[in-house]
Amino acid sequence: MTELVTKIQEVLNEADVVLGWVHSAAAGAAVPAWFHNAVEAEAAVFDSTCVHNLAVHLPRLQDRTAGIVAKGCDIRSVVQLISEGQVRRDRVRIISVPCPGVVDVKKVWRCFGYGKKLIDAGGQVEMEGKTAPREEILLWKCRGCRDTAPLISDVVVGDPAGVAPPSPAERTGLRERFDAMTPAERRRFWQEQFSRCIRCNACREACPLCFCRDVCTMQTREPHWTGGQINAREAEMAQHIRINHLAGRCTGCEECERACPVGIPLMLLLEEQNRAVEKLFGYRAGTDPEAKPPLLVFDIDNDTWDSER
Amino acid sequence: MRFIATDRIPGLLGRLVESGMSVWAPQVVKDTVNTVLFAPWTGLEEISLDAYTMLSAKQLVLPATERLFSYRYTLEGGRERIGIEPSPPADKETAVFGARACDARALAALDALFLPEEGSGYRDPGYAAHRAGLTVITLACTTCDSACFCSSFGKGPAETAGSDLILYPVEGGLLAEPVTEKGSQIAAFDIFEDSEQSKPELATTACIDLEGIGDKFLGAFNDLDFWQRATENCLSCGYCTYACPACHCFNIFDEMSSDREGERCRSWDACMFYVYTLETSGHNPRPSIAHRYRNRVGHKFSYYPANQGELLCTGCGRCIRNCPGGLDVRNVLKGLAAVEAATEPGTRKPGPSGPEAGKPGTEGPSANGPEAAR
Numbered sequence: 001m002t003e004l005v006t007k008i009q010e011v012l013n014e015a016d017v018v019l020g021w022v023h024s025a026a027a028g029a030a031v032p033a034w035f036h037n038a039v040e041a042e043a044a045v046f047d048s049t050c051v052h053n054l055a056v057h058l059p060r061l062q063d064r065t066a067g068i069v070a071k072g073c074d075i076r077s078v079v080q081l082i083s084e085g086q087v088r089r090d091r092v093r094i095i096s097v098p099c100p101g102v103v104d105v106k107k108v109w110r111c112f113g114y115g116k117k118l119i120d121a122g123g124q125v126e127m128e129g130k131t132a133p134r135e136e137i138l139l140w141k142c143r144g145c146r147d148t149a150p151l152i153s154d155v156v157v158g159d160p161a162g163v164a165p166p167s168p169a170e171r172t173g174l175r176e177r178f179d180a181m182t183p184a185e186r187r188r189f190w191q192e193q194f195s196r197c198i199r200c201n202a203c204r205e206a207c208p209l210c211f212c213r214d215v216c217t218m219q220t221r222e223p224h225w226t227g228g229q230i231n232a233r234e235a236e237m238a239q240h241i242r243i244n245h246l247a248g249r250c251t252g253c254e255e256c257e258r259a260c261p262v263g264i265p266l267m268l269l270l271e272e273q274n275r276a277v278e279k280l281f282g283y284r285a286g287t288d289p290e291a292k293p294p295l296l297v298f299d300i301d302n303d304t305w306d307s308e309r
Numbered sequence: 310m311r312f313i314a315t316d317r318i319p320g321l322l323g324r325l326v327e328s329g330m331s332v333w334a335p336q337v338v339k340d341t342v343n344t345v346l347f348a349p350w351t352g353l354e355e356i357s358l359d360a361y362t363m364l365s366a367k368q369l370v371l372p373a374t375e376r377l378f379s380y381r382y383t384l385e386g387g388r389e390r391i392g393i394e395p396s397p398p399a400d401k402e403t404a405v406f407g408a409r410a411c412d413a414r415a416l417a418a419l420d421a422l423f424l425p426e427e428g429s430g431y432r433d434p435g436y437a438a439h440r441a442g443l444t445v446i447t448l449a450c451t452t453c454d455s456a457c458f459c460s461s462f463g464k465g466p467a468e469t470a471g472s473d474l475i476l477y478p479v480e481g482g483l484l485a486e487p488v489t490e491k492g493s494q495i496a497a498f499d500i501f502e503d504s505e506q507s508k509p510e511l512a513t514t515a516c517i518d519l520e521g522i523g524d525k526f527l528g529a530f531n532d533l534d535f536w537q538r539a540t541e542n543c544l545s546c547g548y549c550t551y552a553c554p555a556c557h558c559f560n561i562f563d564e565m566s567s568d569r570e571g572e573r574c575r576s577w578d579a580c581m582f583y584v585y586t587l588e589t590s591g592h593n594p595r596p597s598i599a600h601r602y603r604n605r606v607g608h609k610f611s612y613y614p615a616n617q618g619e620l621l622c623t624g625c626g627r628c629i630r631n632c633p634g635g636l637d638v639r640n641v642l643k644g645l646a647a648v649e650a651a652t653e654p655g656t657r658k659p660g661p662s663g664p665e666a667g668k669p670g671t672e673g674p675s676a677n678g679p680e681a682a683r
Contacts, residue, residue: 024637026455026515031635034541052635056544109360110343114630115455174340196338196346198364198373198551200579205546206633213545214583227564230373230576259633261363261548263341 001042004069004097007155008041011067011093018067018095019054020044028115028127029105035067044069046157048120051102051139053077053253055208059086067093071102072147072160076251076286077208079151083289084249084296086211096150098158101135101142101166105258108137135166140267141254144168151287171265178268190236196262197235203266204242206259209249209285217241243269248277248293251286311496312504314482321500322350325404330444333369334406335362347405358407358448363631365554366405366412370419370439374576377435377561381570398438406446411459411625413447413471415554416440418619420471422557435575444491447472448483453512456626458639461519465624466511477508484508514624517639518646523611529648530607536599539641542634545598547579549628549636550605555621558585580604594672604672606641 008018012035021030022043029049035041046069054068055077070078075094081087103125108118112127119126123134135143145165150156170176181189204210204218217225218238226238243250243266250270257266278284281294313321325332331349334356338344345360347368378395405412423436450457450466459465469475474492476483485501486508487493529535550556560578565571578585581602586595595601609621622638629637 024635026629026637026639027635028455031637032542034538052633057541104342106342106344113454114361198547198577200547200551201582202544202546202548202633205544219582219584221562228374228560228562228576229564229574255633259544259546259548261344261552261631262346263338263344263363265340 002044004046004095004157005041005044007095007157008035008044008067008069009038011095011155012036012038012041014065015067015093016064017061018069018093019057020069020095021046021050021052023047025117026115028117029108046097046099047118048101048103048125048134048138049105049108049118050097050099051105051258053206053208053255055081055253056206056255058092058208059211062086062088062091065091065093067095069095069097069157070150070153071097071099072145072150073099073141073251073253075150075152076147077253078286079289080209080249080251080286080293081211083286083291084209084293089289093155094150094153095155095157096153096160098160098163099145099148100163101138101145103137104139106263111137135169138166139254139258140169140171141252142166143170152289171267174265175268175271191232193264194236194239195232197230197232197239197264198262199230199235199238200261202259202261203239203256203264206255207242207246208253208255209246209251210242212245239264239266239269243273246270247273248281248283248295249285250274310504310506310508311485311501312479312482312506313476313485313501317500318356318483319352321495321498322356322406323352324498324500325406325444325495326350326352328402330402330404332404332406333366335360347408350406356407361409361454361625361627361630363627364552365415365625365627366408366445367415367419367554367557369403369405369443370416370423370436371557371559371577372439374574375435377573377575379570379572380563383569398434399442400438402442402444403439404444404446407448408445408472409450409625410447410464410466410468410472410475411457411623412554413445414459414462414468414623415625416443416445416471418555418613418617418621418623419557421617421619422613444473444495445471446474446476446492446495449475449477449509450512451478451509453514454626454630455515456629457512457514457624458517458626459624460512460514461516462620462622462624465514468623477511479506479509515639517642519610519620519642522642522645523614525645525648526607526611529645530603532648533599535644535648536603537597539644540598540602540636542632542636543581543598543602544634545581545583545601546633547577547581549632549638550579550581551577552627552631554623554625554627555609556605580608596671600672602641606638606645610642 018035022033023045024031032052053074055074082089111132116127124131125134143166148163148165149160227234283294322332333347334350335345336348336354337357345357345362347366376396378393381392383390423433469488473489474495475486485496487496558578559575561575563571563573587593613621
């Protein structure tokens with residue numbers, strides 16, 4: 001019985017359900033699982049394929065006490081949800097796990113193929129005899145992670161101080177190239193990117209902070225801010241609405257980009273916006289459950305935002 | 310059989326382009342890590358035949374958005390009139406290169422609905438035009454991965470339905486076997502040569518038991534507990550339906566470009582969206598993810614087979630490989646059998662208690678438990 005399993009079982013004494021992961025033989029990786037009792041929890045795992053941000057489920061579980069196995073970055077989403085009143089602190093039990101970074105499944109497929117079991121040890125990942133340096137297949141958000149220590153937690157598994165964050169790195173080439181683009185070039189770049197968008201809304205549904213979900217302006221005709229056509233113009237408009245709505249709320253968990261089936265680099269936009277919010281307001285989303293997101297309280301006629309607070 | 314060397318494949322595609330066709334082939338999207346999509350091939354692009362595409366080729370017969378007609382209000386002698394200009398049916402010849410047997414088979418399943426025999430149902434003119442202009446050049450699978458389950462559906466990778474020409478990977482190139490007249494014409498191109506090589510052994514995927522699956526679904530229909538547990542990981546996005554080669558639901562709507570003119574369009578729609586069944590009154594008969602996912606499974610494995618005689622799933626595995634939430638439809642299908650066994654008539658759990666309980670017009674006996682509003 002691992003420490004993780006034991007702690008989930010303990011939390012289940014006071015929680016209706018615990019969100020965690022199990023290993024899926026078909027996927028060769030971890031898949032999310034909801035543990036309702038101690039027996040189910042016996043299958044719980046945490047490894048470098050536990051990419052999903054399970055905080056996405058919490059706003060739908062408001063009427064229950066839910067436990068959540070969470071990486072440092074996932075905890076930031078929980079914190080942000082608490083600060084926005086979408087999750088009650090007394091109804092969530094955070095089980096923090098020490099995370100040395102999680103893999104980008106698309107990189108794993110490129111290196112190894114889908115569904116093969118990944119062995120992660122000693123700075124290398126290995127699958128079917130092929131190896132790759134661990135850092136090269138991590139999600140970009142994990143490079144230079146600032147959140148390995150849990151901001152808040154109820155139960156700690158392992159030693160959070162025992163994991164070293166992966167070395168920092170910018171997304172290869174793309175970020176640099178994008179930053180160097182003129183506004184007109186950026187325009188063309190995004191038109192090309194959004195020409196692939198199929199408006200499946202996976203970005204929205206995978207985002208823990210997009211909790212409007214069923215009443216989202218990306219899809220409604222009231223207000224009719226976007227047309228129903230699936231084309232670059234409407235897709236880009238819909239995405240800009242979503243992204244602007246995440247100003248000062250996005251914790252950079254990268255789930256939107258991970259979920260995107262057509263590979264639109266949404267984090268280029270969100271990172272830019274997150275940096276702007278941090279610079280303008282000294283605010284980093286999901287770091288203080290007591291804080292109010294700046295754009296929720298910002299008053300243009302009475303601009304007294306104190307960046308120190 | 311006919312044979313084409315690997316290095317002559319661009320030449321073959323070039324011949325198709327020269328003949329006036331628009332050619333679509335799988336390509337890695339620029340600036341992405343191995344995101345492979347069907348995309349137009351114009352002569353320079355590198356094609357990628359060893360990875361599975363994130364989306365199927367159905368956009369070639371059911372475009373994501375298609376204008377049905379445009380309209381314009383005019384005033385004539387003080388009276389308002391509407392002028393309608395229908396969009397001409399597509400007349401473009403298109404070839405898709407490197408579809409798989411699962412993609413092609415889905416076209417055959419869609420034909421059952423959109424192109425019924427003359428006189429036996431509505432033939433969709435938009436679909437008919439695209440389908441008539443489409444040539445499907447299928448790459449037979451000699452390998453598969455653990456998300457593939459097409460062997461559950463009879464012939465699996467050896468399926469020929471929906472294909473015009475099938476290409477078999479062999480040493481140094483591809484063997485070509487025509488299925489239709491369109492395919493024969495292409496195999497006759499002199500870029501192919503005659504070959505004595507025999508067809509390779511095709512992959513056999515993991516299988517699930519589909520025996521009586523439609524009835525098993527109906528048996529489990531009322532067990533909302535089952536559907537809620539089965540869909541806990543579902544995020545209710547539309548990826549699985551949009552990537553699916555057989556899902557075909559659409560929405561029809563008007564978009565106005567000014568207060569005088571606009572266009573009526575149809576676009577893909579997904580039954581996993583809350584707004585899909587949202588009624589004008591505000592009532593929604595499928596209020597929870599469980600309700601919506603149940604409908605998706607039912608349409609594929611019960612209603613469509615009952616109405617059209619074809620399963621609406623071909624085992625391509627896209628919804629499994631790429632589900633952002635980590636759902637595997639095979640687990641749900643396996644679970645159906647267990648539900649039926651456990652719920653003999655009259656032994657179903659009594660009384661729903663959740664917030665949707667007893668709401669009139671909710672599909673099924675209504676939701677159980679607090680997750681009903683998910």
